[in-house]
Structures are given as structure tokens and as C-alpha cells.
Amino acid sequence: MSKRKPLVVVTRRLPDAVETRMRELFDVRLSSDDAPMAAETMAAALRDADVLVPTVTDEIDAGLIAQAGPNLRLIANFGNGVDHIDVAAALERGITVTNTPGVLTEDTADMTMALILAVARRVAEGARIIPDDEWTTGWSPTWMLGRRITGKRLGIVGMGRIGQALAKRARAFGLQIHYHNRRRVPAAIEGALDATYWESLDQMLARVDIVSVNCPHTPATYHLLSARRLKLLKPEAVVVNTARGEVIDENALARLIEGGEISAAGLDVFEQEPAVSPRLVKLARQGKVVLLPHMGSATYESRIDMGEKVIINIKTFMDGHRPPDRILPSML
Numbered sequence: 001m002s003k004r005k006p007l008v009v010v011t012r013r014l015p016d017a018v019e020t021r022m023r024e025l026f027d028v029r030l031s032s033d034d035a036p037m038a039a040e041t042m043a044a045a046l047r048d049a050d051v052l053v054p055t056v057t058d059e060i061d062a063g064l065i066a067q068a069g070p071n072l073r074l075i076a077n078f079g080n081g082v083d084h085i086d087v088a089a090a091l092e093r094g095i096t097v098t099n100t101p102g103v104l105t106e107d108t109a110d111m112t113m114a115l116i117l118a119v120a121r122r123v124a125e126g127a128r129i130i131p132d133d134e135w136t137t138g139w140s141p142t143w144m145l146g147r148r149i150t151g152k153r154l155g156i157v158g159m160g161r162i163g164q165a166l167a168k169r170a171r172a173f174g175l176q177i178h179y180h181n182r183r184r185v186p187a188a189i190e191g192a193l194d195a196t197y198w199e200s201l202d203q204m205l206a207r208v209d210i211v212s213v214n215c216p217h218t219p220a221t222y223h224l225l226s227a228r229r230l231k232l233l234k235p236e237a238v239v240v241n242t243a244r245g246e247v248i249d250e251n252a253l254a255r256l257i258e259g260g261e262i263s264a265a266g267l268d269v270f271e272q273e274p275a276v277s278p279r280l281v282k283l284a285r286q287g288k289v290v291l292l293p294h295m296g297s298a299t300y301e302s303r304i305d306m307g308e309k310v311i312i313n314i315k316t317f318m319d320g321h322r323p324p325d326r327i328l329p330s331m332l
């Protein structure tokens with residue numbers, strides 16, 4: 001690598017502290033506005049840059065990667081999920097891809113717990129009542145009743161870092177932990193979480209009260225919660241997703257909630273962000289689903305730590321070493 005500072009192109013505004021550090025270390029082209037990069041700007045960035053720092057809002061497909069200039073050696077994603085990047089195409093061209101795992105685990109697990117509570121206890125609906133001047137008769141024995149979560153069964157789909165962090169929290173709320181994962185987690189972790197492993201996702205779905213999606217979106221998990229699988233849930237079941245919209249067949253979920261075959265959902269992620277199915281929006285107005293605009297890792301702390309991870313990945317790579325958070329072909 002030459003002695004010149006690497007040209008690092010960043011597609012979105014990052015926290016001030018992160019941008020300042022990047023300016024010190026790199027020849028950095030920062031985004032002036034906080035909108036997803038237009039396709040032509042992205043193509044130009046890929047042509048010029050040594051390093052691209054995209055986020056989940058940038059679709060970097062094989063066609064764009066084919067237009068990358070000879071200097072582009074690293075795509076250092078600001079975020080955990082890399083399903084918006086054709087990583088296989090990048091690796092084929094000798095471009096390394098990194099992400100920011102670990103630092104957003106606790107915050108995303110908190111948000112998942114928040115959605116579980118919000119749906120079960122009607123928090124979003126309740127929070128609108130006073131500002132909307134609708135609290136006219138005061139406390140009532142029969143009004144705004146939700147569902148107790150203590151003693152219920154939580155089925156976690158994907159027992160990685162975030163799944164495990166959720167399980168810890170959920171146990172403190174008295175939920176029984178069930179999980180499905182490609183691989184069973186080590187016995188010590190399973191024991192500490194008092195978690196029941198289900199090799200068959202179908203069998204787990206039929207038995208849980210709340211299902212939480214915490215696995216990445218890959219070709220193998222696309223519509224993992226298909227219409228057929230969603231129909232296995234009990235009618236009083238709740239579905240929560242803070243991972244990726246694509247893991248659930250969103251239309252099927254909306255249809256089943258409309259028909260009363262599933263009770264409710266709490267969703268932080270969607271199949272076509274930022275577009276959200278009008279059917280889900282209608283269900284949110286009716287108080288049957290809680291919708292959040294992809295906020296799982298949205299804390300100052302997470303976003304600064306994610307920026308630091310991006311910087312470490314770039315620095316390590318530019319110093320000629322393997323960056324810590326490389327995406328390996330075996331992870332795809």
C-alpha cells in the first residue's frame with residue numbers, strides 16, 4: 001500500500017467524534033447530508049476510493065462491485081448485518097468486507113425486550129391516550145388490558161450474541177427460554193440461560209407464546225418465518241423482529257394478524273425499508289402491532305463504538321494486517 005493516506009468514502013453522516021477521528025487518520029470524503037447515497041455517487045465512490053464505509057441503506061450489488069476501481073480493497077460496513085452487500089462478489093474481486101459486531105448487542109437486545117413489553121402491555125397504544133385527550137374516565141378494571149409475560153414461553157430464532165443477550169433479559173422477566181439455531185450453543189451457555197433447544201423450528205413455533213427473530217438475513221433465512229410456519233403459531237402468539245425484515249414473510253404476517261390467527265407483532269425492521277406495508281401501518285393504528293423505524297442499535301454509545309470498530313478495521317487493514325471483523329466466506 002502506498003504512503004499516501006487512504007481515501008475513505010463514507011456514505012452517511014456518522015457521530016461527530018467518529019467523523020473527527022476519521023479526518024485525523026484518513027483522507028476522508030464524508031457525506032454532507034444524511035440521505036442514502038444516490039446510485040451514481042455510489043458508483044463514483046467505488047471507482048475512486050481505497051475504502052468504502054457504507055451502511056444498511058446502501059445496496060451494494062454485484063453490478064456496483066463490478067464498477068469498483070482498482071484501489072478499492074476494503075468495504076468497512078458501519079453496522080452488523082451485511083446482507084445489503086454482495087459479499088461473495090466483493091471477495092471474488094479481492095475486496096475485504098468487515099462489519100461491527102459485538103458493540104450493539106446489548107442495545108439491540110434491550111430494544112427487543114422493549115418491543116416484547118410494548119406489545120404485551122400495549123405501551124405504544126397507552127402512550128397516545130393522554131396526549132390525545134382520551135383519558136376521560138380514569139382508571140378502569142377492564143380497560144387497556146394486555147397480557148402477562150411472566151411464565152410465558154419465548155422462542156428465540158437465532159441464538160447468537162443478540163439472541164443470548166435477549167435470553168438473559170427475558171429470564172429476568174420470568175420468561176421460559178426456547179431457541180432454534182443452526183447449531184446448538186455450548187452446554188454451559190444453554191445451562192446458564194436454562195434454555196431449551198429445538199432442532200425443529202416448526203416444533204418450537206407451535207409451542208411458544210412469543211417468537212423473536214435474532215438471526216441474520218442470508219439466502220438460507222429469507223422468509224424463514226414463511227406463511228406456512230407463521231400458521232404454526234398459537235392464535236395468542238406475538239412475533240417480534242429486530243433483525244432483518246426479510247426473515248419474515250411480512251405480507252403473510254399482516255394477513256394472519258388481520259385474520260386473528262396471530263395476536264400481535266412488534267417490528268423494528270421491514271422488507272422494503274423505509275417503505276412499510278400499508279397493512280402493517282393500518283394494524284399499528286388499530287393497536288395490533290408496534291412499528292419502530294429500525295432503532296435497535298440507535299444509542300449514542302452503540303453508534304460511537306460502531307464507528308470505532310470501523311476505524312480499527314480500516315487502520316488494521318491499511319497497516320497490512322487482517323482486520324478483526326472480516327466477513328469470511330464460511331459466514332455467508
Ligand SMILES: O=CC(=O)O
Nearest residue numbers: 056079080081297
Ligand atoms: O441493523 C443494523 C446493523 O446491522 O447494524
